[in-house]
Structure formats: structure tokens, C-alpha cells
Amino acid sequence: MSAFDNATVSVSLDAIAHNTALLARHAPTAQVMAVVKADGYGHGLIPSARAARAGGAQWLGVVGIDEAAALRAAGDTGSILAWRTGAQSDFATAVSLDVAVSAAAPEALEAIAAAARAAGGRASVHLALDSGLGREGAPLGEQWDVLLAAAASLDTALVDVCGVWSHLAFADDPHHPTIDAQRAAFIAGAEQAQSVGLDIRLRHLANSAATLTRPDLHFDLVRPGLAVYGVSPIPADGAAFGLRPAMTFRAPVFAVKQLPAGHGIGYGHTYHATHDTTVVVAAAGYAEGVPRSAGNSAPVQINGGRFTISGRVSMDQVSIDIGAHPVAVGDVVTFFGPGDSGEPTVEEFARACGTISYEIITRLGARAARVYVGG
Numbered sequence: 001m002s003a004f005d006n007a008t009v010s011v012s013l014d015a016i017a018h019n020t021a022l023l024a025r026h027a028p029t030a031q032v033m034a035v036v037k038a039d040g041y042g043h044g045l046i047p048s049a050r051a052a053r054a055g056g057a058q059w060l061g062v063v064g065i066d067e068a069a070a071l072r073a074a075g076d077t078g079s080i081l082a083w084r085t086g087a088q089s090d091f092a093t094a095v096s097l098d099v100a101v102s103a104a105a106p107e108a109l110e111a112i113a114a115a116a117r118a119a120g121g122r123a124s125v126h127l128a129l130d131s132g133l134g135r136e137g138a139p140l141g142e143q144w145d146v147l148l149a150a151a152a153s154l155d156t157a158l159v160d161v162c163g164v165w166s167h168l169a170f171a172d173d174p175h176h177p178t179i180d181a182q183r184a185a186f187i188a189g190a191e192q193a194q195s196v197g198l199d200i201r202l203r204h205l206a207n208s209a210a211t212l213t214r215p216d217l218h219f220d221l222v223r224p225g226l227a228v229y230g231v232s233p234i235p236a237d238g239a240a241f242g243l244r245p246a247m248t249f250r251a252p253v254f255a256v257k258q259l260p261a262g263h264g265i266g267y268g269h270t271y272h273a274t275h276d277t278t279v280v281v282a283a284a285g286y287a288e289g290v291p292r293s294a295g296n297s298a299p300v301q302i303n304g305g306r307f308t309i310s311g312r313v314s315m316d317q318v319s320i321d322i323g324a325h326p327v328a329v330g331d332v333v334t335f336f337g338p339g340d341s342g343e344p345t346v347e348e349f350a351r352a353c354g355t356i357s358y359e360i361i362t363r364l365g366a367r368a369a370r371v372y373v374g375g
């Protein structure tokens with residue numbers, strides 16, 4: 001093993017490209033928007049975006065206009081949508097960089113039109129419909145009516161209202177009855193938008209789970225995020241879909257010691273050695289993104305063996321009781337990876353921490369260097 005002192009997040013760019021192409025094959029009638037928000041789900045915004053483009057993503061999805069601007073600054077010239085926007089957003093930047101934006105209220109549409117007028121450009125807008133999630137978007141009824149009326153009154157030379165989108169509440173449960181209800185509401189809302197004269201060409205509702213399990217929700221475009229990075233979006237083995245996990249999270253062992261039976265380990269001594277044993281200390285703690293809930297619960301792999309994090313997670317390290325397993329300073333602790341060599345997957349690691357894989361991968365800290373493989 002090469003010498004390293006800090007935890008590393010290694011990312012397979014080939015896996016991201018592979019997964020994007022796989023998602024495109026699952027949705028052959030739709031365009032693919034690879035979601036690269038939150039620093040590419042912790043994998044790195046720019047490298048992830050490039051790999052997703054290489055895999056065939058026609059669109060990139062982000063929440064912030066600042067994220068879209070970072071993509072443009074890195075040379076991305078393709079279609080981008082930023083959706084966590086409101087009347088306060090920097091639409092001038094979006095228009096000047098040709099980034100499509102979302103709108104869910106008439107005030108936002110006014111701000112978008114004003115920005116387009118000032119910039120001498122044309123804004124591209126996707127209307128957000130709340131088809132049942134109860135989060136962003138205008139609900140059907142009066143709020144959707146008012147939004148559509150405002151959209152229809154805009155100068156089409158300034159604003160191209162080309163999309164309607166919504167988001168699912170239970171996508172990870174593909175047969176949940178709310179999905180059919182959201183589908184029906186979405187279709188009704190999109191038809192209503194057409195009927196007021198808007199030229200809607202991009203209807204989109206599907207995240208990763210719906211892209212993989214609900215072809216009836218593909219419409220014109222799909223918006224997978226988690227699956228782009230190879231992580232299963234539903235409680236099934238991602239390998240069953242042909243996904244390849246892109247991320248491996250590792251840290252070096254920087255101390256190895258012998259402790260006698262009964263010795264407490266770490267803050268609060270929440271773990272005691274049951275035998276005379278060997279304990280290793282690895283260079284990743286909650287500052288690197290190992291949740292405190294991983295203490296005494298989450299699995300790791302060291303030199304081919306599986307162990308559990310012993311005692312509390314500290315800011316900068318974790319301890320692991322490895323019994324008589326052979327180990328030396330500089331050996332590698334793998335917290336999670338693709339699972340190909342028996343290491344935990346991020347789904348398994350997250351479950352042991354009482355959370356979801358999304359939270360684990362997006363919260364890995366900046367001190368853990370990103371290392372890119374392939375691409």
C-alpha cells in the first residue's frame with residue numbers, strides 16, 4: 001500500500017459513466033439528467049459531471065445557480081437545470097450562462113423575466129408542480145392556475161417556459177399507491193400547462209428509483225442522482241440493476257496496540273475489550289464524515305477481515321478491536337466500497353448507522369481527499 005496519512009474517497013469515473021449509460025438504457029424514450037448537486041453526491045462536482053456526460057447525460061441537474069456556474073466555469077456547455085430557486089435567486093447569472101431554472105410562484109417568474117430583459121437574453125424555465133410530495137412546487141388548483149396564468153402572460157422572446165416537473169414522495173417503494181396519484185396529478189398539471197398555450201417539451205418526474213422501476217414515469221426526461229453513483233435507490237441490491245458503486249472510503253491504520261481484557265476504549269468507555277486483544281486506530285472520525293452513530297455498530301474491513309467500530313467515533317479517529325487478526329501501521333481500513341472484495345457497501349454501512357446511503361456519501365468531509373480512478 002502506498003503511504004497515506006489521511007482518509008481518502010476514491011471515485012471510479014468509469015463507474016459513473018457506466019451507470020449513466022445504464023440509466024439511459026432503462027429510459028430509452030427519455031433524455032437523462034444526471035443529478036450532480038451536493039458536490040456530485042460527495043464524489044466531486046466537476047469530475048462527476050464530466051463522467052456523466054461521457055456516459056451520455058444530455059442534462060445535468062443541480063440545486064443552485066452557483067453550482068451551475070461552477071459547471072460552466074469548468075467548461076461544461078450542455079443543458080443544465082437549477083431547481084432550488086425563488087424570487088431572490090441570481091437569475092441574471094442563470095440567463096447569462098444559459099442555465100435553465102425552476103419557478104413555482106409568479107414572483108419568481110417576474111424576477112426571471114426582469115433578469116432576461118436586463119441581460120438581453122432568453123430565460124429557460126421549468127415550472128415546479130407539487131403533485132403530492134408537499135415540498136417545493138405549486139399544488140394543483142388555485143396556486144397552479146395562478147402560476148400558469150403568470151407564465152402564459154410572459155413575453156416568449158424573454159422567457160421560454162418549456163418544462164413542467166415534480167418529485168415523488170415514495171419512489172423507493174415502487175408500488176406505493178401515492179405514486180399513481182402523483183402520476184395522475186402530474187399529467188393533469190402538464191396538460192393544463194399546454195392548454196393555456198405554453199410550449200411544454202420537457203415533462204419530468206422520475207428520480208433514480210422511478211427511472212429503474214417505473215417506465216410509466218419516464219415522460220420526456222429522467223432525473224437520476226443516487227444511481228448515477230452506483231448506489232441502489234431502493235432496498236434491493238444495486239448490482240441487481242447492473243449498477244456499479246463509484247465510491248470507496250478508506251483510512252489508514254496509524255496506531256496498533258495491545259490492550260488487556262476489560263480495558264475501556266474511547267470517550268466514555270462505551271466498549272470494553274472482552275479478551276486481551278489488538279486494537280487499531282484509523283484516521284477517520286466524524287470530521288471525515290463517519291457518523292457518531294457508527295460507534296459500536298458499523299462494519300469495516302481490514303486485511304480481508306470484517307470488524308465493527310469499537311466504542312465512540314471521535315472527531316479524528318475510530319478504534320477497532322481486531323482480536324488476533326494480523327495488522328500493521330499503514331494497513332487500510334475500508335469503511336465501504338463496491339463490495340467486490342467483501343468490504344461493506346455504503347447501503348450496509350448506512351443501515352448500521354441508522355441512516356441512508358445518501359446522507360453518508362454527501363457528508364464525507366473535506367479532509368478526506370478525493371482520488372479519481374479511470375475516466
Ligand SMILES: *Cc1c(COP(=O)(O)O)cnc(C)c1O
Binds near residue numbers: 035037207224225233
Ligand atoms: C436529488 C433530486 C433528484 C435525484 O434523486 P435520487 O433519488 O438521488 O435519484 C431528482 N430530483 C430532485 C428534485 C431532487 O432533489
